[in-house]
Amino acid sequence: MRDFQVALTLFGAVALLAAVLASTVVAALLHDVYKDRLYQYGVLVAVGLPPFHLLALILGTALIIAIAGIAGGFLLARLSRSESWVSNSFLA
Numbered sequence: 001m002r003d004f005q006v007a008l009t010l011f012g013a014v015a016l017l018a019a020v021l022a023s024t025v026v027a028a029l030l031h032d033v034y035k036d037r038l039y040q041y042g043v044l045v046a047v048g049l050p051p052f053h054l055l056a057l058i059l060g061t062a063l064i065i066a067i068a069g070i071a072g073g074f075l076l077a078r079l080s081r082s083e084s085w086v087s088n089s090f091l092a
Contacts, residue, residue: 044057
């Protein structure tokens with residue numbers, strides 16, 4: 001039973017590390033998208049786009065990227081799920 005708890009703890013630690021790395025990659029992606037479009041945002045503000053609409057444009061882009069990532073993760077998890085991956089050693 002102790003080995004099972006250690007294995008679950010290690011799996012949890014690896015999952016947490018993967019989540020942190022994924023969050024870092026998404027943050028870097030959003031930063032690059034914002035940095036690349038900074039000139040365009042300046043032009044939009046110069047021609048009279050209200051700041052609220054600019055914020056909605058930026059957050060909308062971030063939301064689309066986040067939803068695409070979540071959907072891709074769920075799809076990948078669903079496709080890689082198989083009954084042949086079940087190990088009897090963890091079920092004992």
